[in-house]
Amino acid sequence: MLSFENDYSEGAHPAILERIAKANMDQYPGYGSDAICESAKAKIREACGDADAEVFFLVGGTQTNQVVIDSMLSEVEGVVAVDTGHVNVHEAGAIEATGHKVLTLPAHDGKMDAGELDAYCAAFMADGNRDHMVWPGMVYVSHPTEYGTLYTKAELGALHAVCGKYGIPLFVDGARLGYGLTARGADVTMADLARLADVFYVGGTKVGALMGEAVVFTHRNMPRHFLTIVKRHGALLAKGFLLGIQFDTLFTDGLYTAIARHANEQADRIREALTAKGYVMPLVNTTNQIFVTLSDERYRELTAKVRLGFWEKPDAEHTTVRIATSWATTDEHVDELIALL
Amino acid sequence: MLSFENDYSEGAHPAILERIAKANMDQYPGYGSDAICESAKAKIREACGDADAEVFFLVGGTQTNQVVIDSMLSEVEGVVAVDTGHVNVHEAGAIEATGHKVLTLPAHDGKMDAGELDAYCAAFMADGNRDHMVWPGMVYVSHPTEYGTLYTKAELGALHAVCGKYGIPLFVDGARLGYGLTARGADVTMADLARLADVFYVGGTKVGALMGEAVVFTHRNMPRHFLTIVKRHGALLAKGFLLGIQFDTLFTDGLYTAIARHANEQADRIREALTAKGYVMPLVNTTNQIFVTLSDERYRELTAKVRLGFWEKPDAEHTTVRIATSWATTDEHVDELIALL
Amino acid sequence: MLSFENDYSEGAHPAILERIAKANMDQYPGYGSDAICESAKAKIREACGDADAEVFFLVGGTQTNQVVIDSMLSEVEGVVAVDTGHVNVHEAGAIEATGHKVLTLPAHDGKMDAGELDAYCAAFMADGNRDHMVWPGMVYVSHPTEYGTLYTKAELGALHAVCGKYGIPLFVDGARLGYGLTARGADVTMADLARLADVFYVGGTKVGALMGEAVVFTHRNMPRHFLTIVKRHGALLAKGFLLGIQFDTLFTDGLYTAIARHANEQADRIREALTAKGYVMPLVNTTNQIFVTLSDERYRELTAKVRLGFWEKPDAEHTTVRIATSWATTDEHVDELIALL
Amino acid sequence: MLSFENDYSEGAHPAILERIAKANMDQYPGYGSDAICESAKAKIREACGDADAEVFFLVGGTQTNQVVIDSMLSEVEGVVAVDTGHVNVHEAGAIEATGHKVLTLPAHDGKMDAGELDAYCAAFMADGNRDHMVWPGMVYVSHPTEYGTLYTKAELGALHAVCGKYGIPLFVDGARLGYGLTARGADVTMADLARLADVFYVGGTKVGALMGEAVVFTHRNMPRHFLTIVKRHGALLAKGFLLGIQFDTLFTDGLYTAIARHANEQADRIREALTAKGYVMPLVNTTNQIFVTLSDERYRELTAKVRLGFWEKPDAEHTTVRIATSWATTDEHVDELIALL
Structure with missing residues (x-):
């Protein structure tokens, strides 16, 4: 059955598989201490325009959030996120498993408001009981967000400024970063991230790799x-070179952005068709995830023919679904989906 | 300087100190495995009307919440509390330090609504992504709440029913339980708690003891x-017998409830004076904590003469304070405070 | 430079890469909830002769040890391992990171002695202070061990009996299981493991897969x-199907054992050459890891030409190295190594 | 029944109880932020001859070990202790519960050897696999040790030097510090500790207080x-002033050392009697704990009349017991015990 359920349904971009196959019998030292990893890191540093950036490859998104947050917080600190943030809702308590609280602010189309963050931190510092509370020690946002929305450069700059004011690092979850960098109207580049975030990651799992996330620490x-x-x-990962090979391929000849742009364009086609047919989309975005609210009857009919992601039930008679395109989405698949709508 | 800052400003009820002094050179085995602890446990079981209840003495409130919650949750579970709950705000992340998330519901005058709890659990069980989420594994409420308010027997019964429906235990934090049992209009008894809660504790630290909390497990x-x-x-605690001596004294001849009732009555006198003088109290309660919102100028004047608990700043020009009475509050102290108002 | 440093220097067995490439554009649901994973699990159950076994795929060895141990121990329990065990020495405290102690027994050529385990458990149960101690809650052994040695069926049966006596599960780390199943003189089969261990895993990372470990729970x-x-x-892993594809391939037509046997045979050739040339091997084994003690001078000469695994310095003038073969070791590589010896 | 089971069988030194009773209705701010705590800290600083020492009061010994170790180690570090150390054996995994491994060295009459520590750290730093291992991040010793033995100033100085060499702090558990400072032949003073240890604590629970341990950080x-x-x-502790009152009393007019010296002298009388009567003491010490190995028959006879601490079973026919004196041990009790021997 046709699937638009998520952006990790297929294997990897063919160029990656070819490269893995070609290097298959080469012998690499373990744990990422190999030359391909070094090459991939250099290319990522170049894409960031930051010769000093430190890069480390991990396997998956929740794992990356857990390791980065746990390693950068002190014992008394928690991480500030919006209430809809992945770390707060959909990681089965992986952050708390390392002993740290997720402190929440309201989400606005999935995004954190810099003014609200400032007010939160100011109130904390002014609270006479703050020594009995969890200290805000890091700010976590994702770009694109859980709802496929994007921060503008100005918004990210404002978050950066508030973080600087309180001396806490800004962490940007880029599990779907490629889709965010290449969306219509997007004005945030990797160089901006390297400047405005203290740490971020370049998602591979959902942007063409078999698996892998490249964490970038931007301030030594x-x-x-x-x-x-x-x-x-x-x-x-024992065979760390596998991550190096994949990111080296993704950051050669612009493959990473090219395949992400392709997914966004396929999503745009679907968005146009949904609009034309009068479907209700609870929010507007330009990346590879589309949210549509359907009557439960329409939901049943549609999901009998195409796999879509269950998102939530906004009320007793409706269901909101997620339609995700990816580097692997073909024109034919999109045509087929549009025909079903 | 006179203090109404909290209910743990003084040592212990004189009867407790006398008892400790009298037993001082007796020799007890360590860690609570002594006859006085057994006697105290028997008296608490009797007060609960529950011959099967299991009792364990701990030293402090946050410690008790941490140990009980951590020991009763499985690895994938979190504890549901209201957003203003002590475990969520004022325990410096002690729950998360043990790897468990605090899942929050809105507070209504400090209380959890059984209907909202039911809706939360139902939505969780219906969520297609629940395997990627923290499971609700326990419900935590405090009685009295952080705001000195009380559950009615009906409200507690409703929470008990929802917990039963989803098979999760109900934990009642009774750090100030005495004040709750003896407040005007209160209809919840220790026997009710033993029946409706799966585990609760009888606060000693804030109700006349040097330190100590008696945890009661009510269902084997x-x-x-x-x-x-x-x-x-x-x-x-190495010298566990010290906890036994204190609870044995508190549960002899009704001392526990007598001293708590005294505190509530002193609080009533203050509440009357506040009302008569036109002070603004953001919520109504009948236990030993009173919340009053003052202009910042009045706040500075008053706290120059009497120590009050800072609670929060509802806006830029006002401060809300907590006035707490206790087993140790004298008539003279109350007269003095009223004269200052 | 030629490498015998470890058994995870190359990619994957070509059959696995081909299968991944072939399935690359198929669409799978996420997180291992797909048909290929089901097929692979069925084949592993069959190889175990245990229709009820429950199988779950994870990515790496330390991760698997951490998840299995943490999930099967209660809060007061630790895991018993030999002092040279991987979980005790080379996992950077991953077990303790989850709150559990590693309780150690002496290793005998890397193996745990059932009699010593029995004595340890008996002493613990007889200890008047045991409530202040970490309870033994699981036994961890690896097969092959860190030193490439193997348990006999009788030895494993004895451990199983002691575990049964104290009611604690036996966990067998099979990161290199294939090499253990197919070694000269080995008498433990997967069916034996399914019967004698309560949980074990079938290592993929070091036996021909890109990555992956198949955990098998054998007693519901x-x-x-x-x-x-x-x-x-x-x-x-988001793309859990990648693990399913790999294990499905490994357990089709006996690939898993065939490639492991190949590695053992290559190791045998090296062992023969070492013996013939008078090298000192501190212990005897028949799997894919060989330990050789060299003078520091010889060590420097040799490692200038071939990459070997540093193991330890037994004294100031010598170095013990590990020579590891794998599914990927060619005849030519072995010839080349032997020529250098 | 007469008890020499431990040094925490009775309440508190009468001077402490009197002081608590006298201050009972004074009003103190919470959590140790009061003037009595400040006074007690000043007296401890003076006893240390270290005007810059930072002091914090906690309730019990395991708690103190857990908090100090967890707060001073980084995520990748463990604490080095002797295998018989309290943190390794008798704290129910409290250190591991905070995510840190206890790394062990052999004990020599309960003590760590500086040369062995040096060799351990040197081997770690030279190990090619050290990035996969737990880093030694702190050294924990107790003074007196679990076996009532004492470090000489020279031995402590040697440990201090090794710690300095590797840049890791030295932590001295002084749960029974008073007995160590005042034992015959002891040459370590509080000033020595303040100079040689990076952090240590002054035990109250076992040296005359109801409860309480004073942690001293000696290097800012x-x-x-x-x-x-x-x-x-x-x-x-909510009523932190209770700890301040107790330590202020203990450090007034030399009470702390006076009552500890008394206990040591009572122990000396018992040691003399044991020696005279030909009892076997597996090790020699001069503090308040005496270890005696008895035939099991003698053990049964004796413990029918006096409570002694079970220590261990050295073989199938013997039991080693601990006889502990304390600040509370009277001449009559000692006479009575000697008569029973």
Whole structure:
């Protein structure tokens, strides 16, 4: 059955598979201490325009959020996120499992408001009981957000400024970063991220790789003994070179952005068709995720023919679904979906 | 300077100190395995009307919340509390430190609404992504609440019913239980708690003891190897008999309720004076904590003469304070305070 | 440079890469809830001769040890391992990171002695202070061990009996299981493991897969909500089907054992050459890892030409190295190594 | 029944109880932020001859070990202790519960050897696999040790030097410090500790207080936000002034050392009697704990008349017991015990 359920339904971009196959019998040292990883890191640093950036490859998104947040917070600190944030809702308590609280602010189309963050931090610092409370020690946002929306450069700059004011790092979850960098109207580049975020990651799993996320520390702030920290979390891949090969391929000849742009364009086609047919989309975005609210009857009819992502039930008679395109979405698949709508 | 800052400003009820002094050179085995602890437990069981209740003495409130919640939750579960709950705000992340998330519902004058709890659990069970989420594994309420308000027996019964429906235990934080049992209009007894809660505790620290909280497991559900669990949390008192002596005294001849009633009556006198003088109290309660909103100028004047608890700043020009009475509050102190108002 | 440093230097067995490439554009649901994973699990159950076994795929070895141990121990329990065990020495504290102690027994050529385990457990149960101690809650052994040695069926049966006597599960780390199943003189089969261990895993990373470990729970004892537990550890792979494809391939037409046997045979050739040339091997084994003690001078000469695994320095003038073969070791590589010896 | 089971069988030194009773109705701010705590801290600083020492009061020994170790270690570090150390054996895994491994060295009459520590750290730093291992991040010793033995100033100086060499702090558990400071032949003073240890604590629970341990950070190295860290561990006492009152009393007019010296002298009388009567003491010490090995028959006879601490079974026919004196041990009790021997 045709699927638009998510952006991790298929294997990897063919160029990646070819490269893995070609290197298959080469011998690499373990745990990412190899030349391909170094090459991939250099290319990512170049894409960031930041020669000093420190890069580390991990396997998956929740794992990356857990390791980065745990390693950068002190014992008394929690991470500030919007209430709809992935770390707050859909990671099965992986952050709390490392002993840290997720402190929440309201989401606005999935985004954090810099003014609200400032007010939160100011109120905390003014609270006479703050020594009995969890200190805000990091700000977590995702770009694109859980709702496929994007921060503008100005919004990200405002978050950066508030973080600077309180001396806490800004962490940008880029599990779907490619789709965010290449969306219509997007004005945030990797260089902007390298400047405005203290740490962010370049998602591979959902943007053409078999698996892999490239964490980028932008201010010489990679925690000491980071490899050991990763190992302690059970997150160190023995065949680390596999991650290096994949990111090296993605960051050669612009493949990463090219395949993400393709997904956004396919999503745009679907968005146009949905609009033309009068479907209700609870929010507007320009990346590879589309949210549509359907009557439960229409939901049943449609999902009998195409796999869509269940998102939530806004009321007793309706269901909101997610339609996700990816690097792997073909014109034919989109045509087929539009015909079903 | 006179203080109404909290209900743990003084030592212990004189009867407790006398009893400790009298037993001072007796020799007890360690860690609560002594006859006085057994006697105190028997008296608490009797006060609960529950011959099967299992009782364990701990030292402080946050410690008790941490140990009970951690020991009763499975690895994938979190505890549901209202957003203003002590475990969510004022325990410096002690729950998350044990790896568990605090899942929040809105507070209504400090209380959890059974209907909202039911809706939350129902939505969770219906969520297609629930395997990626923290499971609600326990419900935490405090009685009295952080705002000195009380559940009615009907409200507690409703929470009990919802917990039963989803098979999760109901935990009642009774750090100030005495004040709740004896307040004007209160209809919840210790026997009700033993019936409606799966675990609760009888606060000593804030109700006349030097320190100590008596945890009561009401359904033969004390976690296995509980003493070892307590030790592992660094929470096992070497001279456990000190806790036994104190609770044995508090539960002899109704001392526990007598001293709590006294505090509530002193609070009533203050409430009357506040009302007569036109002060603004953001919520109505009948226990030993009173919340008053003052202009910042009045706040500065008053706190130059009497120590009050800072609570929060509702806006830029006002401050809300807490006035707390206790077993130790004298008529003279109350007269003095009223004269200052 | 030629490498015998470890058994995870190359990509994957060509049959696996071909299968991944072939399935690349197929669409699978996420997180291992797909038909290929089901097929692979069925084949593993068949190889175990245990129709009831529950199988779950994870990514790496330390991760698997961490998740399995954490999920099967209660709060007061630790895991018993030999002092040279991987979980005790080379996982950067991943077990302790989840709150559990590793309780150690002496290793005998890397193996645990059932009699010593029995004595340890008996002494613990007889200890008057045991409530202040970490309870032995699981036994961890690896097969092959860290030193490439193997348990006999009788030895494993003895461990199983002691575990049964004290009611604690036996966990067998099979990161290199294939090499253990197919070694000269080995008498333990997968069916034996399914009968004698309560949980074990079939290593993929070091036996021909890109990555992946197949955990097998043999007594209907997979912890409840195991997928959520895995997610909470940051260990749930989005493209779970990749693990399914790999294990389905490994367990088709005996590939798993065939490629492991090949590695053992290559190791045998090296062992023969070492013996013939008078090298000192501190212990005897028949699997894919060989340990050789060299003078530091010889060590420097040799490692200038071939990459070997540093193991330890037994004294100031010598170095012990590990020579590892794998599914990927060619005749030519072995010839080349032997020529260098 | 007469008890020499431990040194925490009775309440508190009468001077402490009197002082608590006298201050009972005074009003103190919460959590140790009061003037009596300040006074007690000043007296401890004076006893240390260290005007810059930072002091914090906690309730119990395991709690103190847990909080200090967890707060001073980084994520990748463990604490080095001897295998018989309290943190390794008798704290129910409280250290591991905070995510840190206890790394062990052999004990020599309960003590750590500086040369072995040096060798351990040197081997770790030279290990090619150290990034996959737990880093030694602190050294824990107790003075007196679990076996009532004492470090000489030279031995402590040697440990201090090794710690300095590797840049890791030395932590001295002084749960029974008073007995160590005043034992025959002891040459370590509080000033020595303040100079040689980076952090240590002055035990109150076992040396005359109801409860309480005074942690002393000697190099301006109290972890930032330490009160919040303590709260997060559930270890912050609401009525912190109770700890201040007790330590202020203990450090007035030399009470702390006077009562400890008394206990040592009582122990000396018992040691003399044991020697005279030919009892076997497996080790020699001069503090308040005596270890005696008895035939099991003698053990049964004796413990029918006097409570002694079970220590261990050295073989199938013997039992080793601990006889502990304390500040509360009277001449009559000692006479009575000697008569029974």
